[in-house]
Amino acid sequence: MNFSDIKQLHSEADRLQTFEHWPLASAVNPQRLAKAGFYYIGPSDRVRCVFCYGILKSWLPNDDPETEHRTHFPDCPFLQGREVGNVPMPTWQAARPRSLVRMESIRFPAYDEIGTRLESVSRLPRSVLQDRQVIAEAGFFYTGFGDSVKCFSCGGALRNWQKDDDPWIEHARWFPRCPYVRQQKGNEFVDDIEANFRNAVSGMSLPQSPQREHPIPGPNSQIDVQSLMEAVMRDQEEKGGSGSASQARPAPSGTHWDPEDRIICKICMEREVEVTFQPCGHLVCCEECTHHIQDCPVCRRAIRSTVRTYLA
The missing domain is CATH 3.30.40.10 (Zinc/RING finger domain, C3HC4 (zinc finger))
Known part of the structure; x- marks a missing residue:
């Protein structure tokens, strides 16, 4: 992302957007880097503070951006609390940042932008009662068939929407390994939903067909x-059924x-x-x-x- 004026990067939200192709999203959180005053310059994992111009690289898992900033650039005016024109990210925007999924992991890059997904899901049938904005924010685009939608990141598809279904919860329930939903909602949100779903399923008593003598392998068995x-x-x-094509x-x-x-x-x-x-x-x-x-x-x-x- 190009910024014609470096002062634009005084905005934490604009700094966060520079991490669109950040290679270490799972190791060092881009939001914390942006909050600590950094923006991404590359190559590899090089970042620069917009206020002191200090550059850091060679990040390790669980490095804390603010701590590393203070260690290497203790005289940074931003860290010293001076008035430098920093514009913090609004709380509502920090809760739902833009997608920062690595491009090589995206299954449908044409729908990476929320505007494109929103235009797509606007064509969903009226029987789908969920807010189209929320569906798009949750990473889904319309497939063009029935009420089926797919995640642009993991490629998982959902259909048969019920009135009370929440797009974020359903995304995390059925595709808990999706990098997009984990980046947007956090690991704790996804892990809690996955655990609740697993407990609910384990407590279910599924009826067996009395006519079937040869059980079909289930989802938890190894597929032979x-x-x-x-x-x-x-x-x-x-x-x-004789004479049927199927x-x-x-x-x-x-x-x-x-x-x-x-x-x-x-x-x-x-x-x-x-x-x-x-x-x-x-x-x-x-x-x-x-x-x-x-x-x-x-x-x-x-x-x-x-x-x-x-x-x-």
């Missing part, structure tokens, strides 16, 4: 591709699984499976077909989110 697909095929054969193909004879066989989407029977449904954990569809279904075709549970999955 052969056993998973054989179980899916058995499940679909039990449901019957009917399961016959399972391979014997116990040998031909490595040449593709793992086929069980809806279109053409593309490979590539999306895992949450919360059930089933992997049976390609990404395109998931846009046209609301429930998992295996267990019939509502699909709340999807995760792009790559099979080795």
Whole structure:
């Protein structure tokens, strides 16, 4: 980001924006650097104080910017409390800073700017009652299918919005490893939601279908591709239906699984499976077909989110 006048960087908010490509976001918090008077100049991890012009680099995890500033530049007028024209960041703006996710970790960089995401989610169906501004701030853009949205950073998708769903909470619940939601809301916020969700799920007693004799692997089990697909095929054969284009193909004879066989989407029977449904954990569809279904075709549970999955 270019600043024609160095005095612009007397603003803490403007200093924070210079850290858009900061390489150590997980080690040294850019907000604390900006608050301590620093702005990013590069290359690598070099920063400069806008008030004393001191430069620091070679940051280590958990270094405190203000402490390092005082150690190396004790005569800085900003640290001595003099009137230097510093403009602190307003509380509301500090609570929701601009995205500082490293560019190489972003799945959909075209939606990095909140304005672009907001324009996108404005096209969501009216049945979605959530505030469009909040959805965009939470990192989501509209996919163009139903009420499905995706995070620009982690690529996680959410759908089937309920009236009381909070975009930030749902983001943290289903995609707790997303770097954007952790930077924006903090690790404590995400970890608390993840822990509460895990406790709630562990206390649930999920009904088992009396007709199913061959259980489908769940989300917490290690995915063995052969056993998973054989179980899916058995499940679909039990449901019957002759002449249907979506009917399961016959399972391979014997116990040998031909490595040449593709793992086929069980809806279109053409593309490979590539999306895992949450919360059930089933992997049976390609990404395109998931846009046209609301429930998992295996267990019939509502699909709340999807995760792009790559099979080795």
